[in-house]
Amino acid sequence: MPAATRTAFPNGAARTAAEAVAAGLDGLPLVVLDLDRARRRYTALREAFPWVDVLYDVSALAHPRLLAALAGADGGFAVTHDQALPALLAAGVGGRRILHATPVAHPHESRAAYDAGVRHFVVDGSRAVEGFAGAPGDLRVLLRLRPGLAPRPAHRAAGGMTAEEAVSTAVAARGLGVRISGLSLTLPEDGSPAEYVAEIVRSVGVAADIEAATGVRPRILDLGCGFPGRSGDRPAERAELARAIRGIVAPATSGVTVTAAAGHAVTAGCVAVVTDQARSDVDLATAGELIDVGAEVVVIDTGSSPHRFPLLRLPRARGGSEHRIVRRAARG
Template sequence: MSTATRAADPTGAADPDGTAVRTGPVPRAAAGGAPSPVVVIDLDRAARRFRELREALPWVDARYEVTALAHPRLLAGFAADGSGFSVASDAGLEALRRVDADPRRVLHAATGAPWQERRRAWDAGVRLFVVDDVHALDVFVGAPAGTAVLLRLPPEHAVAAARHAQILGIRVAGLSLRLPAGAPAARIAADLREAGAAYTAIAAATGSRPGMLDLGEILATRASVRPAEVAELARSVRSLVAPATFGTVVTASLGRAVVADCITIVSGADERYADPATASGYIDAGAEVVIVRARTRTPSRAQRRPARARTTWSPAG
């Protein structure tokens, strides 16, 4: 049977008490009433999209960007599949807590976050943070053991920031690129080369070479990713990490492109695909959520998916 849950958070997370959990077919409106919208999430399809992107970037440690869609069944599925996560708010962190995601696999990527929010994150067990202002490093003085930062700063400023962090006793794990979503291949390659040079300069200035490089927002906010773009990114990353002496872990956050083709809004006889933001809006307004998986499908209107051209990455194109 499919499972329907009513959500109550802006992130699309389940009610903390687990209320309104029900099994059975998608509900229909009462006679004469307007049809109740239902959000259908295909977990198998989302998992397949995520694996496809990970396999296309074999040198990258992929994380799921929670702000794309934070329904608990979705997050639990990614966690079970070994995914790490990227969060940018207290709500996203709470959504992960509810599914017992490992906080050591979470990147707190909210640049400019108030110190109270970062403190709540490290109290929850998060130990990796993105920082885009050298003055924000002061917040991490006295942070729990194992805490480290990724510097989202221009390379020419990263060396000075790394020196400052060393004086404060804060570990710099590496850099987080400032690449915008959809950056051209030439820009990606240039930024990767600059990052490599910055790592060498940081090692010379501090005596310690950072071991992590985060690709930033380049994939996190994209609703669709063309195979050619992913292939080009994979080649650029490989050129950076292939030499054994480089010793750098490359991470990337994957968001909307993972779930964009996995959500359907059902209202009466009408069925249509929805982007994650639209789905979250319906969920926040109280729409029921039906989770479908291959082994739990039941014949109902929610499982009749409309035809649509594929817009997200797959090896088949």
């Protein structure tokens, strides 16, 4: 779990951002979740990338009203945390538009996900593929590729396989009767269009090598979570990346399905704190801390008055306390 954001006080003490907010107020503020803005941002992403099936990364914010709103907008979802799928199911969201990109420790976990409607699973290596031996024919397995980019000190080491490991894993999977249907990329959340292009070009080469070794070409390319990198807030770069995806992958003619998971690009600016004097946007970590210490949540949705929502708690981490924000492991 990431460390709480720290804020320096004039007296030299350090407190969390939530404590800093609460300390200057007579009581806690309201935490406001703007579903209208979330829908608009999600729709804008899909319109900017018409050749990409944009999925919402549940780990960004797992509030049940948000999940239901995006599902109502014909949205798909990416599960990148072990408590994200339970959050979807608790919100009444299921079906086959779910990409399961969380490592599964036991075959019964993948079976439970399959029974919940999941059909697409991302795996990190050959051992994980073995757990899908004998799986139903409509289940699809994607191999996560380790990025070819130079590692960044601020980011944790990326998982996944090298190109050579991906090919050998695909060969081994064929022997087990498991069909490798696609590849999944791993890029930093601030990835540039140039970095996306380099990784997409690399993945096309890996897919060709897998076809040469197995006779089956992967037909799904997942661009990973954190999509669309820094271009999420830069229209010119967003257009550049969209053109590159269309030009390199050619989804309309190649038969390749492109998916991507967006979290911050959907939730940015959708959470705020409101006092009797002002309203200000906050990051999800600060909002989560405020909810932890008892702040009430208000959900704003077009066509209805703001609803004060009881704290429907969602697990923060396996075995940990409960919270609506599903948190990722701390970065190294």
